[in-house]
Every structure is written in structure tokens, then in C-alpha cells.
Amino acid sequence: MNDRNRHPDNNRSRRGPSGAGSEGPSDGRLVEVHSQLSRDKDEPAEGFSLTPIFIVFLFCGFGFWAGLYLTRNSGDFSPAAFDLNAPKAAVAGGPVAFEPDAAKGEKLFLANCAACHQATGLGVPGAFPPLAKSAWVAGSEERIIKAILAGLAGEIEVNGAKYNGNMPNIGAGLKDAQVAHIATYVRQAWGNTAEPVMDTKVAEVRKAIGNRGQYNPADLLKEHPLEAK
């Protein structure tokens, strides 16, 4: 019994038990020889050929390809991208192609609009009308888009004060998405609470009005009357 509980290695050689011992090398020998093989990499032993350098390049190539394939076919790792053949914009952003972004809108606003309307959106009394709490920017999307795209020229009444407006066609030089970001920002900043504006809407309006001059505020009001609060 005592003998049974001893490890076979204690009273046997490292060759280990090889059973009938007729077929091939013993297992202990098998392990040893292969372990030696994997240690002594530089020995010119049997079975070593010039393949490794080729293999290294090949496998590096596979790795390179794998990286390329993953970046090109993964829809920017978006959880909402399912279909490789969907239009590019949809792949990148999923089902919603464009996301109106007030933060981007703020940057664009400061660069293009704040000189007159001020960063506070309050304008300059007597010279430039305010945007904050202005009924002109809330309500109809088309009104604000048209104002940004084509500009305004003429007498305009905002929040009970009259201004002799002359707003250039700032939006004509901006992309649809940029105009949409600005409009979204204006409609949602300084206490304004109107709906965001989509770039598709901007494109639609831009196409409809064509290449025209500044709107007269009164004409613009005829097209898009101020909504009752």
C-alpha cells in the first residue's frame, strides 16, 4: 500500500512508464527532447529550416491586413451600424444620419453671429436685435433658416423694440450641417426652447429659395407668421 502511494518518479527513472515499450520513444523522452528543441533555437538541428523569416513576414502581413479590414468594415465600431452596404453617412452614424449639436452650434455662432447679436444673444439695443426669447427664432424652422441663409434688410420689430436691420447672408457661405448646428444652438440657448433643426431641412430650404437677396422682414413674416406664444 505504501508503495502504491509513492509517486512513480521516486523509484523509477525519468523515462517514466512506457508500458509495453515497443512503440516509439517513451513519453519522458518525448517531452525532454521537444523541450530541448524549443530552448535551443539557434542550434542547426534536424527539422530547422529557413521558414521562420518567411513566416514572420507572412504573419505580420496577416496582422496588418486584419487591422485594415477591421477599421474598414466595422462602421467605426458603432453599436448601431449593422449593414456594410448602407450609405456611408448612415453607416457612420447609424440610423440617425445627422445629430444637431448645440455645442458645435455655439462655436459657429461665436465665429459668425456674435459680432452683432453678442455672445449673450441679447444683441445691442438700438442697433442689433436680440435672439434670446425672440419669437423670430422659435417656431417655424424655415423662418430662421431663411434668415440665416439669405439675410434680412429693413425695419424689424423684435420683443417690442424696432430695429433697422441689415443682416448679411451669413449662411450662404456655410454648409447645411453648420447652419443646422447654429440654428439649433440659437433655438435652444438663453432660455429658448424650440426644436432642433436638421441639415436636411436646411438643404431643402436652400434649394427652395435659390440664390436670392436679403429678405424684407415684413415679407418673411408673410411667409412664416410669428407663432402665438
Added chain:
Amino acid sequence: MTQDNRSGRPQGRPPEGDARLSRVEAQLRGPFLLFFVSAVVWLLVASVLGVITALQQGSLAAGPFRDCEVFSYGRLVAVQRNLFVYGWGFNAFFALNLWLLSQLSRFELRNGWLATLGGAAWNLALTYGVAQIFAGHQNGFGLLEFPREVGPVLAVAFLLAGFWPIVAFARRPTGHTFASQWFVVGASFAFPLTYLLAQLLVLWQPASGVVQAIAHSWFVSNLLLLWIGASALAAVYYFLPKVLGRTISGYYLAPVAFWSFFFFAGWTGPAALLGSPVPLWIQSVGVVAGAMLIVPVIITAINFHGTLSAESGWSRAWNDTTLRFVSFGAVAFTLFGLLNAVFGFRGYNATVRFTSFAAGQEQLLAYAFATMVLFGAAYFVLPRLTGALWPSAKLVHVHFWATALGVIGSVVALLVGGWQAGKQLADASVSLPQVAKAGAAWQYVLTVSAVLLLVGAVAFALNAFGMILKSSAPASEGRHD
């Protein structure tokens, strides 16, 4: 640590006890035979069911049991696949992995009754699960069809029956290890982990939406590659140098094969979900992992075919029963890896999606590779454990030729038939009945192949059971060597 006999010269007969068995082998004889016999029984049942399902698929209107609900195609095909994988694939690798690591780690299985208990629990749970499928209670997830209460039992049974290789590895007396040991240890860790997680995410606490499908595809690929594939690779790494008496050529690459295989195989699952509403990046990761699996496939090809190519190894392999099966499997694995890489790509995959092609790939991996290697291993191990000879050389030949032809036939029929059907399905001018009609010839090949596989399995079982019965007879038999 005694170092007195490193020359590797034969030492004559072992010092005490049985004249034939080493103590290592004597200890694991009981559990090994339990696993092996149950494996062969399940293989026989699965082969019979394979013939029936092939007949049913060939002529749905007039196949056998067409009026019997219990034996309807949907149930039989699920039972067949589960029995083949969980019955044959697991029991056989329980036995082989245990034997392999006991040999390589010189491990004496002291608590064999635990392994026996695990084996009994495994097979009882399997029987219950199969009965439930016949009764109509199956889940809709391939290879997880058993009702969910079977899952925990199988997991515990696996720990009892399939964890001994890890114990053997942990207790090995030597510091250095061999490729076979890595693959078996990896496989023994990978399966219980993936099985428990899949049970949890798919059946017990179903994850919402597509996560369930992703978890399922992950499970299937892990089961096939990391359990069946890795275990079979371990066997090839062992038997080639063992029987040829030669070192593995390019052996220093084997660690790369091991790590890359285990790293990439776990990611290949989502390739099965190409074109489904699963986030693109998950699908692409599956494609890339399947393609990168070519790295271990190339290395194992260098290892296996390089070893076989030197010094007329192929002809020696052909003349040795074990190696004939094992090298057949090694070639099949290389083919599988190449096909898997190419047909993971979206263009090719779009053609073969929804056809029998995936079944062909699974057949290539699980039968042409793993099962052939298992057969070869059985021809090597069983005589040593039973101390008897294989009763009939003729049956060995029948076994090899029937199985080889059957497996080649079924793989070709599934792959080529799948490719043709895919081409026709993509062609709007071909109607669905026409597609089915064109597939009828391949269906015929499949049926013949299933019969051949059954013949091979029966020949193997007759031979093996005859040998086991002979060895357990009380009279002392002659030595075969």
C-alpha cells in the same frame, strides 16, 4: 529526482504488479474504459440516427417514421448532433485527454471513482436530455437543445470527469511541458467556462436582443474549436512523434500555434452571424479571427506535415493503423483551417449562407479531423490498457475505408452541394423547387456516406468491444508484443 536513466533505453519489464500495465495506466483503466465504451455506444446511436435523418432529408414526404411525431426530422437531427458531440466527442476526449496527460505527466489517478462518478452523471444527464428532446422539449439553439436543467448537471459532471488532465498537469514532476499538454489543459479550461456562460446568457438569464445570438455563436465555435479541435490537436502532437519515433519538425513554432489558436478561436463565432442585425464590428471581428486562425493552421501544418514528410514518414504512417487515422485527421484540419479562413469573407460567405456548407465545415472539423484522430488514438491506447490484441485486422480495414470514404463523401456533398445551392439561390431565375431538385444527387451521396460511416462505426465497435471482453476474461492471455 533520479537522473540515472536519461538515455531512453528500454528497461525491460516494469518492476512490480501487472506484467503489462504501468501503474499510471493501471490506475486509469476503469474510468478510461467507462468513457470509451459510452463514447462508442453513443457513436453507434448517432450513426444510426445519421442514416435515418439522411433518408428523411432526402425524401421528406416518404422518409422513415414520417407519421411518428417522436421521430420527426426536427427532433432526430437535434438528437443526432447532440449525441455525436456530447456523447461521442466528450466521452472519447475525456478518455483520451486523461490518458494523454497521465502519460505525459506521469500521473497516477488515485481518485478514479470521482472520474467514474462524473462519467456516469454525464451520460445519465445526456440520456435525460435526449429523452426530453424526443418528447418535444428542446431549445431553439444548436448544441444547447437540451432543457436547461441538464446544463448544470453536465457542467458538474464535466468538472468531475474532465478536469483530471489539469490535476495531472499541475502535479507533473518535470518543469518542462509538451505541446499536447498545453492543448489539453487549454481545452479543459475553455469548455466549462464557455458552457456555463452560454447556459447563463442563452437559457437561464437570457440576454436581451442579439446578445443571445452572439453568445450562442460564441459558444458553438468554442465548443467545436476549443474543446474538440484543441483536444484533437493535442492527440496529433502526441502520436506523430510517438509512433514515428522522431521529433516534431519546426517544434519551436508550436507555442505560437497554441497561443494564436486559443486567442483567435474564441473570436470566430460571430462569423456565423454575418449579414444578421448584429453590430458590424462584431461580425468583422469574427471574419478577422477566422482568417487569423490561419496562423495556427499554417504552424500545425508545418509541424504535422513536416514531420510526416521527412524520411518517408507518409508511407510509414500509411502502414501504421494509428498514424493512418491520425494523419488523415491532420490533413483534414489543415483543409478546415483554409476553408474557414476563405469562407469567412463576406463575399464567399454570402453565397454559402443558409446552405449545407456550414454543416460541411463542422463535419470536416468534428468527423474528418477529430473523430479520425480519436479512432487512431484508440488503436494505440486500447491494446495497452486491455493487454489484448485487436481481434480482427479485417475489421480494422473495413473501419478505415468505410469511415474515410464516408467522411470524404459527406464533407464533399455538404460543401459542394452547399456551394451549388447557394449559387442557385442567389440566381433569381432559378426557382426553389429547382434548387431542391439539383440538390437531390448530393442528398443521395449524403445518404450513402451516412451508411458508410455507420458501417465504419459498427466495425470499430465490434473490434473494440471484442477486445475489451477478451481482456476482461479471467484466463491469462498471451502478450501481443
